[in-house]
Amino acid sequence: MTSPVGAIDGPPAKPALTSRWDSPALRRFRRHRLAVFGAVTILVLTLACIVGPFLLPFTDTFIDIRQRFAPPLSGAHVLGTDQLGRDMLARLLMAGRISLAVGFAAMAISMVIGVCVGLVAGYYGGAIGAVLMRFVDAMLCFPSIFLLLAVSAFIHPGVETIILLIAFTAWMEVARIVEAQIKALRERDFAVAAEALGASDARVMIRELLPNAIAPIVVAATLNVAHAILAESYISFLGYGIQPPTPSWGNMLDNAQGYLTSAPWLAMLPGAMITLAVTSFNFIGDGLRDALDPRTDAR
Amino acid sequence: MKQPEALLEVRDLHKWFPLRRRLLSRAREVVKAVDGVSFDVRRGEVLSLVGESGSGKSTVGRSVLRLTVPTAGTIRFAGTDITHFSRRQMRPFRQRMQLVFQDPYASLNPRMTVEGILAAPLEIHGRAASRSDRRDKIEEALRLVGLLPQHAARYPHEFSGGQRQRIGIARALMTGPELLIADEPVSALDVSIQAQVVNLLVELKRRLGLTILFVAHDLAVVGHISDRIAVMYLGRLVELAETRELFGNPRHPYTEALLSAAPIPDPTFKRERIVLAGDIPSPVNPPSGCSFRTRCPYALPACGEARPPLREVAPGHFKACIRDDLRLRAPG
Numbered sequence: 001m002t003s004p005v006g007a008i009d010g011p012p013a014k015p016a017l018t019s020r021w022d023s024p025a026l027r028r029f030r031r032h033r034l035a036v037f038g039a040v041t042i043l044v045l046t047l048a049c050i051v052g053p054f055l056l057p058f059t060d061t062f063i064d065i066r067q068r069f070a071p072p073l074s075g076a077h078v079l080g081t082d083q084l085g086r087d088m089l090a091r092l093l094m095a096g097r098i099s100l101a102v103g104f105a106a107m108a109i110s111m112v113i114g115v116c117v118g119l120v121a122g123y124y125g126g127a128i129g130a131v132l133m134r135f136v137d138a139m140l141c142f143p144s145i146f147l148l149l150a151v152s153a154f155i156h157p158g159v160e161t162i163i164l165l166i167a168f169t170a171w172m173e174v175a176r177i178v179e180a181q182i183k184a185l186r187e188r189d190f191a192v193a194a195e196a197l198g199a200s201d202a203r204v205m206i207r208e209l210l211p212n213a214i215a216p217i218v219v220a221a222t223l224n225v226a227h228a229i230l231a232e233s234y235i236s237f238l239g240y241g242i243q244p245p246t247p248s249w250g251n252m253l254d255n256a257q258g259y260l261t262s263a264p265w266l267a268m269l270p271g272a273m274i275t276l277a278v279t280s281f282n283f284i285g286d287g288l289r290d291a292l293d294p295r296t297d298a299r
Numbered sequence: 300m301k302q303p304e305a306l307l308e309v310r311d312l313h314k315w316f317p318l319r320r321r322l323l324s325r326a327r328e329v330v331k332a333v334d335g336v337s338f339d340v341r342r343g344e345v346l347s348l349v350g351e352s353g354s355g356k357s358t359v360g361r362s363v364l365r366l367t368v369p370t371a372g373t374i375r376f377a378g379t380d381i382t383h384f385s386r387r388q389m390r391p392f393r394q395r396m397q398l399v400f401q402d403p404y405a406s407l408n409p410r411m412t413v414e415g416i417l418a419a420p421l422e423i424h425g426r427a428a429s430r431s432d433r434r435d436k437i438e439e440a441l442r443l444v445g446l447l448p449q450h451a452a453r454y455p456h457e458f459s460g461g462q463r464q465r466i467g468i469a470r471a472l473m474t475g476p477e478l479l480i481a482d483e484p485v486s487a488l489d490v491s492i493q494a495q496v497v498n499l500l501v502e503l504k505r506r507l508g509l510t511i512l513f514v515a516h517d518l519a520v521v522g523h524i525s526d527r528i529a530v531m532y533l534g535r536l537v538e539l540a541e542t543r544e545l546f547g548n549p550r551h552p553y554t555e556a557l558l559s560a561a562p563i564p565d566p567t568f569k570r571e572r573i574v575l576a577g578d579i580p581s582p583v584n585p586p587s588g589c590s591f592r593t594r595c596p597y598a599l600p601a602c603g604e605a606r607p608p609l610r611e612v613a614p615g616h617f618k619a620c621i622r623d624d625l626r627l628r629a630p631g
Contacts, residue, residue, distance in 0.1 A: 188405050189400045189401075189402055189405040189406035190405065190407055190408040190409075192398075192400075192406075193400065193406055193467075193470065194419065195366060196364055196393065196397065196398045197393055197419060197420050197423050197424075197470075197474070198386075198389065198390045198393035198423055198424065200423075207419075211411075212410050214410075
């Protein structure tokens with residue numbers, strides 16, 4: 001008879017990871033075709049917006065009245081020109097800088113607020129949790145688009161203020177997701193085990209609980225970028241957001257309204273950019289949800 | 300013979316959980332999960348706490364570790380009254396008393412590698428001098444519970460239930476505890492694995508000089524490992540005796556019923572099984588007097604009058620039953 005405490009067989013040995021590209025999470029993400037498409041799209045879009053304007057022969061503010069309303073693929077302007085003869089490609093890329101930056105920055109701020117509020121509310125519960133979550137409920141009662149419009153009517157519109165405005169109206173969903181997750185997780189035995197070991201509240205919250213809530217947080221974050229890009233577009237479209245001549249996809253749409261029949265590309269191109277960016281972020285969120293769950297492989 | 304000192308003394312422990320007050324109802328109902336429990340755990344022994352679901356045995360374990368605040372009573376660990384200690388005051392004691400969980404799937408953080416799980420106790424208590432010291436300690440703990448050092452890089456979901464339970468035990472041992480509270484450590488495992496884990500605990504106890512409070516609902520598992528057994532029913536102790544004495548000479552009708560329910564690995568052996576009628580009564584509204592009388596085959600009208608105290612009926616053998624005239628059957 002073998003010793004009852006002798007070594008027992010572990011899981012079958014796996015080949016060592018040769019590089020970061022072989023990590024299981026990445027492998028799962030790559031299996032998700034649409035997510036890969038989304039990630040590549042966002043990567044290309046971001047790179048193009050950063051580098052592109054330096055490579056183009058036209059700047060986004062260069063006005064050439066003789067070349068007004070040039071349709072795409074005609075002459076020097078690949079994507080045509082607008083009513084002032086400005087190059088559409090240059091404008092789209094510059095607008096992309098603004099729109100993507102607003103999207104990422106607003107997401108980052110709203111995630112920080114939402115995660116902190118949700119973490120504290122979910123972990124401590126009781127009176128603290130109730131007060132915080134009722135505040136979240138109250139914030140959710142405002143229709144965010146009207147709140148955004150109302151506030152932006154008082155504040156001088158600019159990129160920073162738009163980012164803050166969007167962030168302050170987008171953190172509540174995250175707070176709710178995190179609160180629900182943390183509330184459920186803190187009852188689990190591994191949280192009790194950490195408490196029995198004498199771990200501090202901060203350690204339990206950040207080291208033990210938060211990593212287990214990461215999948216819904218990451219999904220919420222990508223959806224939040226999409227939401228922020230859309231929100232910026234609404235506000236700019238309605239004229240309260242990013243002010244011309246600074247282009248954003250939203251104010252380009254606004255600008256295109258008067259020429260829908262005569263120059264439809266003025267609306268279609270920024271519209272397509274918004275759609276492309278928003279759907280890509282949604283696909284990425286989907287793929288990440290599967291990729292970040294280490295149990296997907298075990299099934 | 301010198302009597303070994305008590306590492307853990309529990310006196311008149313109560314843990315009542317208030318129920319949510321119903322609208323328009325003035326009465327505040329409480330669940331009396333633990334309702335006056337006293338016992339000692341002597342240094343170096345294995346004391347088992349046995350009872351069916353809802354008897355409050357796990358709550359006793361959690362109270363001892365101060366994971367929940369007792370409603371009344373005192374808990375003394377190594378001579379120190381820790382009943383009302385703050386979290387800060389409890390910190391040094393956390394290294395000296397650790398917990399092994401019932402569910403090996405829920406008790407390990409799925410996002411951490413085994414290394415991370417085992418490093419946490421060291422980090423919290425600043426017990427690893429360096430990176431290599433940390434690695435050595437983790438390796439040693441893995442070997443101690445029968446796992447391999449290379450298992451440190453894996454995640455909990457890559458292991459079987461028995462292996463996970465070994466990881467849970469290794470985590471509990473990282474701080475070098477004197478007292479291990481094993482909260483039904485094998486009831487979630489396959490029967491074939493149960494013996495392995497119980498044997499591991501016996502071996503560790505012998506090698507490391509551990510004291511174990513073993514919480515279980517199955518007398519068969521407990522008989523193998525315990526020095527003494529305490530039987531709980533509805534938040535109270537009904538009998539406490541040395542293992543051999545309890546199995547050979549049960550004095551409480553509830554113990555008799557539990558013993559008769561334990562399976563014997565002999566299909567030809569016929570035994571009259573005592574089947575208790577009904578379920579364990581609600582701990583919100585326990586029966587008057589002896590709480591077992593509603594299901595006891597020997598109950599008398601007098602059983603409903605007063606709560607029977609736990610008294611010593613033979614040296615080291617305690618029971619809470621007023622009927623001393625019973626001849627109860629022992630198995631085998």
